[in-house]
Amino acid sequence: MTLEQSIDLAELQADMAxxxxxxxFDNDAHPETLDxxxxxxxxxxxxxxxxxxxxxGH
Numbered sequence: 001m002t003l004e005q006s007i008d009l010a011e012l013q014a015d016m017a018x019x020x021x022x023x024x025f026d027n028d029a030h031p032e033t034l035d036x037x038x039x040x041x042x043x044x045x046x047x048x049x050x051x052x053x054x055x056x057g058h
Contacts, residue, residue: 007055010048017041 001009021037029037 003051003055007048007051010044010051014041014044014048017044 017037018041021034021041024033024037
């Protein structure tokens with residue numbers, strides 16, 4: 001997988017994680033569920049940002 005493909009995949013995963021968090025929030029999910037989904041979204045976004053920064057450095 002190329003760096004560009006990795007960046008695209010990380011962006012997709014970050015978007016999906018954030019959408020899952022928003023959907024759970026809209027459905028009044030249990031606070032622990034929301035915390036878990038928020039953490040997953042933040043990790044996915046961080047991974048995307050790290051890969052994107054690597055791509056900009058090349």
